[in-house]
Amino acid sequence: MIDQYGWSESLQRDFAPYAAQGYAPARVTAQHRGHYVIATDDGPLQGRMSGRLAQDAAQGGYPVVGDWVAQTPRPEDGSATIHAVLPRRTVFSRKAADTLHTLQVIAANMDVAFVVASMNADLNDRRLERYLAAAWQSGATPVVVLTKADLSPDPAAALAAVQAMAVGVDVVAVSALNGEGVADLAARLAPGQTGVLLGSSGVGKSTLVNALAGADLMATGGIREDDARGRHTTSHRELFLLPGGALILDTPGLRELGLMDADEGLSSTFEDIEALALECRFSDCGHNKEPGCAVRAAIDSGTLDPERWRSFVKLGRELSHLDRKEDRVAREAERKRWIAISKAQKSHRKPRAWD
Ligand SMILES: Nc1nc2c(ncn2[C@@H]2O[C@H](COP(=O)(O)OP(=O)(O)OP(=O)(O)O)[C@@H](O)[C@H]2O)c(=O)[nH]1
Numbered sequence: 001m002i003d004q005y006g007w008s009e010s011l012q013r014d015f016a017p018y019a020a021q022g023y024a025p026a027r028v029t030a031q032h033r034g035h036y037v038i039a040t041d042d043g044p045l046q047g048r049m050s051g052r053l054a055q056d057a058a059q060g061g062y063p064v065v066g067d068w069v070a071q072t073p074r075p076e077d078g079s080a081t082i083h084a085v086l087p088r089r090t091v092f093s094r095k096a097a098d099t100l101h102t103l104q105v106i107a108a109n110m111d112v113a114f115v116v117a118s119m120n121a122d123l124n125d126r127r128l129e130r131y132l133a134a135a136w137q138s139g140a141t142p143v144v145v146l147t148k149a150d151l152s153p154d155p156a157a158a159l160a161a162v163q164a165m166a167v168g169v170d171v172v173a174v175s176a177l178n179g180e181g182v183a184d185l186a187a188r189l190a191p192g193q194t195g196v197l198l199g200s201s202g203v204g205k206s207t208l209v210n211a212l213a214g215a216d217l218m219a220t221g222g223i224r225e226d227d228a229r230g231r232h233t234t235s236h237r238e239l240f241l242l243p244g245g246a247l248i249l250d251t252p253g254l255r256e257l258g259l260m261d262a263d264e265g266l267s268s269t270f271e272d273i274e275a276l277a278l279e280c281r282f283s284d285c286g287h288n289k290e291p292g293c294a295v296r297a298a299i300d301s302g303t304l305d306p307e308r309w310r311s312f313v314k315l316g317r318e319l320s321h322l323d324r325k326e327d328r329v330a331r332e333a334e335r336k337r338w339i340a341i342s343k344a345q346k347s348h349r350k351p352r353a354w355d
């Protein structure tokens with residue numbers, strides 16, 4: 001059973017210490033409020049974290065969909081206890097929308113990150129750049145998917161425009177309505193490989209899951225007439241096994257994608273600008289009014305879109321601003337953890353249900 005979910009020999013090696021403790025491997029396939037669904041050799045089980053994992057998991061250390069975990073199965077009542085998360089091969093994360101700006105892990109162990117945008121009125125290069133930076137940073141291979149080709153008056157032109165901006169990334173146009181591009185998309189995942197669909201609400205992620213699966217696995221929703229935005233139809237993350245043997249993860253449309261720890265992702269996304277900057281006369285060029293600035297020259301000659309340059313500067317600032325804040329955040333998280341621990345000790349509380 002877990003073989004179908006991408007279990008491999010190298011995972012088997014990582015798992016050895018857990019096997020020695022009598023645990024069994026499983027992959028997290030869905031995350032709901034309060035519990036997980038995990039794929040195990042005993043079939044799908046409802047998994048809950050052990051008390052120790054719930055307490056000890058540091059920021060970003062809780063299981064997420066795509067994770068491989070060590071668990072104790074209880075097939076007789078369909079449940080399981082999750083004890084540990086195996087090291088992740090790739091991680092898609094964002095800056096959480098909470099006040100502490102902690103790291104929120106959205107998906108783990110993805111091979112391909114499909115950045116999904118719609119060819120309708122809402123197509124936005126700046127948002128795509130943000131998603132691409134996060135996708136590159138995840139370690140998975142980014143692919144841009146432009147949906148609703150049937151709604152575009154000139155899908156080829158829309159494709160070309162995004163291709164020019166998405167340096168080094170494949171861009172695929174699809175229509176779930178007439179099936180165009182769906183087979184091309186499916187071919188990008190080999191059996192046992194995992195892809196994640198990322199993008200704003202209403203771009204058609206769940207519709208694509210259904211098209212790839214050839215079945216109505218996920219509910220889909222309409223979009224608002226006035227601004228073409230989605231209605232946040234999907235509310236949980238779920239990993240599906242496709243007929244060809246690949247795995248696809250549907251996610252709820254993100255309202256915000258704050259970047260965190262994404263310096264490398266930013267460099268990959270803006271490879272063209274990084275290459276230009278190497279040609280500036282001064283190695284510490286600020287790309288303002290310096291003589292011999294290759295970036296300014298490219299903007300003046302029209303080869304670099306000034307909006308793209310502004311986007312690069314803005315995202316870069318977002319990251320350096322965070323660097324300074326990070327220490328403060330880490331200290332605060334540690335302080336809260338200690339308050340929680342000392343409270344627990346004082347109250348001599350009874351073990352929780354899942355202990
Ligand atoms: N014309 C057309 N409409 C599409 C296509 N794909 C999706 N839609 C429509 O777009 C709307 C939103 O699709 P969903 O699949 O629910 O979008 P989503 O990205 O999953 O949205 P959230 O779950 O809210 O994040 C639905 O009304 C779909 O029928 C397409 O290729 N062509």
Ligand SMILES: [Mg+2]
Nearest residue numbers: 205206233234
């Ligand atoms: Mg959806």
Ligand SMILES: [Zn+2]
Nearest residue numbers: 280285287293
């Ligand atoms: Zn310069």
